[in-house]
Amino acid sequence: MLKKMKKNLLVALALTAVMPVAAQDLIANQAPIDRKLRAVDSIQLNQLLENEATAASPAAQLYNDWNNQYVGRQTTLPDSFLIDLRDFAMPTPSRQITSNFGARWGRQHKGLDIKLNTGDTIVAAFSGKVRIVRYEAKGYGKYVVIRHPNGLETIYGHMSKHLVTENQEVRAGEPIGLGGSTGRSTGSHLHFETRLCGTALNPALMFDFYNQDVVGDSYMFRKATYNKESLVATRLRGVGGTGGTDNTNYAQLAQEQPAQVATNTRTLASNNQSTTSYHKVKRGETLYGIARQHGTTVDALCRLNRITMRTVLKPGQILKYN
Secondary structure: OHHHHHHHHHHHHHHHHHOOHHHHHHHHHHHHHHHHHHHHHHHHHHHHHHHHHHHHOHHHHHOOOOOOOOOOOOOOOOOEEEEEOOOOOOOOOOOOEEEOOEEEOOEEEOOEEEEOOOOOEEEOOOOEEEEEEEEEOOOOEEEEEEEOOOOEEEEEEEEOEEOOOOOOEEOOOOEEEEOEOOOOOOOOEEEEEEEEOOEEEOHHHOEEOOOOEEOOOEEEEEOOOHHHHHHHHHHHHOOOOOOOOOHHHHHHHHHHOOOOOOOOOOOOOOOOOOOOOEEEOOOOOOHHHHHHHOOOOHHHHHHHHOOOOOOOOOOOOEEEOO
16 A cells, blocks of 8 residues: 555656646746736726715715815705615714704704714714815804715714814714814804705704604605605704604695605616616615615515515625616
8 A cells, every 4th residue: 555655656746747847837827817817806896886886876866066165055956855864873972952953043044053062072974975174264163064875965063173084984973073162153062964965954854862863764855845844853853852753743744745756766867777776785674675765676676686585685785776
C-alpha cells in the first residue's frame, strides 16, 4: 500500500514538471481576475438596484430640483398622495406642544412648536438626505431640511447647533442637531414642519407627540378634505390634545368628500408601464401591505415574482411590482 502511494505521488510530481510554465502562470493569474469580475458584477448589480429604488421612490416622482436653497418653493401638488409613515422616529421625546399649526399672530404658522431645552438632541424623523443646513436670523435660526423617500420634507428650526451637513445621508433616529432658541424665537423649542411639494402640511395629521407615535402606517393626503382633516388633527393632537385618532370624524369627512383614488403613490409622474420597478422588503412587511403601497394586488405580485401567497418574505428581498 505504501509503495502504491509513493508511486502516485511520483506521477503527480512528474505531470506538474512537464506542464508548460505559461499554462501554470495562466491558471495562477486567472484566479484574481475572476475575483475582480465577480466584484465588478456585484457593484453593477448594487448600482442598478440603487438606481431603480431611487427612480421608484415617491420623492423622485415629486421633485425635479435638488439644489434649490428654498424651504417652501412649491411644485405641483398632487390631488392625492399616500405618505408612508413606517420606519419613523419622533424628532424629540418631548410631549408638550406649545403652538399649533395654522393662523397665529396675523400670519400662518407652518409647523408645530414642541417644548425642549437648549442642548436637547433632535433626530431625523425618517431616513433621507439632508438638503439644507443654514442659519436664518429673522426666521428659522439654525435649521435643517431633509428630503425623505416617502415624498415628505421635514424642517427642524431654532437649533443651537447643527450636527449634519448638506447632502449627507441620515437614518431615522440619527441626531441632526441640538435644541435651542436661535432666529425668531421667544424660548427654547423645536419648530417642526412637514412639507409635500413645498406646501406645509399640519404635522399633527401624521405625528402624535403626546403619545410619541405616528397616527398609522400611512397618511393619505387629499386636497379635497385636507383642511377639514387638519382642523380635526389640531383638536386631537395640538395644544392640550390627548392624541390618538377619531374614526367618526374621519369617516364623516370621507362621506362629505368621496375619496379620490386618482393618483397613486407610485403613479404620480408619467407612468411608463414598460419600466420594471422594484421594492426592497423591510422587516415585518407583508405581500398585502406591499401591494397596497404600490397600488397593485397580491396576485399581481405573486405572478411577477413567481411566488405564492404563502411565501415567507425576508428583509432585503427584492420584489418586482410592475
